[in-house]
Amino acid sequence: ITEEFKQASEIIDRIEQYGFQAYFVGGSVRDLLLDRKIGDIDIATSAPPKVILELFEKVIPVGMEHGTVIVRHLHQSYEVTTFRVDDDYSDQRHPDSVTFVKSIDHDLKRRDFTINAIAMDKSGTIVDPFDGKTDIKNNIIRAVGDANDRFMEDPLRIMRALRFSSQLGFSIEEQTLKAMKSAVSEIDSIAMERVVQETSKFFSGAYVNHGLYYFKKVKIEKHLPILQENAHILHHMPKKLEPLNSFASVLALLHFIEPDISIGSWVKQWKCSNFIKSEAENLYEALLNYKLNGLNRWLVYHLHEGNYEDFTTLVHLLFNETLTINKVIQIENFLPIKSKKDLAINGIDLNELFPDKSPGPWIGKTLAQIEKEVVYGNIMNRKNVLKDWIKWNLHEID
Numbered sequence: 001i002t003e004e005f006k007q008a009s010e011i012i013d014r015i016e017q018y019g020f021q022a023y024f025v026g027g028s029v030r031d032l033l034l035d036r037k038i039g040d041i042d043i044a045t046s047a048p049p050k051v052i053l054e055l056f057e058k059v060i061p062v063g064m065e066h067g068t069v070i071v072r073h074l075h076q077s078y079e080v081t082t083f084r085v086d087d088d089y090s091d092q093r094h095p096d097s098v099t100f101v102k103s104i105d106h107d108l109k110r111r112d113f114t115i116n117a118i119a120m121d122k123s124g125t126i127v128d129p130f131d132g133k134t135d136i137k138n139n140i141i142r143a144v145g146d147a148n149d150r151f152m153e154d155p156l157r158i159m160r161a162l163r164f165s166s167q168l169g170f171s172i173e174e175q176t177l178k179a180m181k182s183a184v185s186e187i188d189s190i191a192m193e194r195v196v197q198e199t200s201k202f203f204s205g206a207y208v209n210h211g212l213y214y215f216k217k218v219k220i221e222k223h224l225p226i227l228q229e230n231a232h233i234l235h236h237m238p239k240k241l242e243p244l245n246s247f248a249s250v251l252a253l254l255h256f257i258e259p260d261i262s263i264g265s266w267v268k269q270w271k272c273s274n275f276i277k278s279e280a281e282n283l284y285e286a287l288l289n290y291k292l293n294g295l296n297r298w299l300v301y302h303l304h305e306g307n308y309e310d311f312t313t314l315v316h317l318l319f320n321e322t323l324t325i326n327k328v329i330q331i332e333n334f335l336p337i338k339s340k341k342d343l344a345i346n347g348i349d350l351n352e353l354f355p356d357k358s359p360g361p362w363i364g365k366t367l368a369q370i371e372k373e374v375v376y377g378n379i380m381n382r383k384n385v386l387k388d389w390i391k392w393n394l395h396e397i398d
């Protein structure tokens with residue numbers, strides 16, 4: 001057992017001291033069995049949420065009615081959820097109510113896939129009523145119980161299955177896949193924020209190309225904004241897709257494939273944030289620049305650092321050219337300035353330099369010209385040097 005689980009087992013210890021059961025559950029157990037880097041550690045317990053609130057010092061009651069409390073321990077957050085079963089799903093998104101139950105086996109039954117329905121106690125003993133371990137061994141995603149019922153209950157599970165296939169490279173079991181196909185129109189009822197979240201995880205999966213095979217098979221695009229009326233976009237996806245870390249880079253790719261649909265439309269219809277919009281536009285500009293000029297200082301100067309990795313991936317996908325991040329970083333290291341703010345001269349200086357000229361567009365134009373010359377290393381970023389340069393060149397800018 002890893003250090004992460006050791007720390008988390010202190011939470012289990014405390015719960016057990018008070019006579020309740022507690023187990024590790026969900027993604028962390030799956031990833032441990034897969035020898036994959038684990039994300040958050042979730043804990044399931046027989047203790048009611050009120051008891052958890054009392055047992056721990058730092059708690060956040062995030063979803064008491066669903067039995068979920070976040071416990072902070074050694075600067076880590078753990079979701080501690082009381083064993084429960086979901087009652088009817090009349091709105092197909094949230095169970096109308098939940099019922100707390102006595103045994104972990106009951107709790108595991110409500111979980112989506114066998115690989116996610118495995119519990120482990122603090123000593124490492126596995127509780128695995130649906131033989132998820134075998135499915136992990138055979139790389140299979142299989143719904144717990146009747147697949148048709150499970151996807152109708154909560155169609156988000158369709159997207160989760162696709163994203164697990166992309167993250168883990170697993171195959172989707174036949175009955176499960178069939179049920180996904182027949183329930184796919186229920187996707188329309190999922191909140192767009194959840195759709196974006198899952199789609200984003202899907203495109204960042206290490207096996208996204210494998211996942212895309214199922215994505216198309218399920219025809220999920222028929223229930224996703226913009227893609228539904230633009231089937232050609234999916235067909236024009238790169239033949240061998242590679243993981244993209246940010247959703248912004250997915251949008252940049254989609255816009256590159258179909259320039260007639262603006263990044264703004266994607267952002268609006270997929271209800272993305274303005275941050276995603278500006279990052280997508282930043283990437284797209286860089287791709288256009290690359291297409292025309294190849295890698296250059298001006299491109300790197302404008303490209304946001306958080307986009308470096310996805311930019312190199314997109315260059316590979318779209319232009320079939322191999323570009324390492326180091327190459328980009330190398331150029332960045334030699335940039336004389338990182339932004340306009342670093343210029344040794346500003347608008348006020350320009351006004352003082354030419355007191356006879358009234359303020360106007362010439363100032364912005366001049367600064368833009370200097371910015372480019374400085375970035376390219378043609379002139380030094382020193383006030384006097386810039387002043388002289390402007391005196392010599394102003395007639396051309398003006």
Ligand code: ATP
Binds near residue numbers: 026039112117
């Ligand atoms: P990740 O590595 O992305 O965190 P995860 O499997 O931990 O993957 P979570 O969304 O964190 O996924 O959910 C934790 C667990 O809760 C899952 O492993 C699964 O057992 C259960 N679960 C989550 N969402 C659903 C759902 N929509 N239907 C049924 N069970 C779910």
Ligand code: MG
Binds near residue numbers: 026039040
């Ligand atoms: Mg998780």
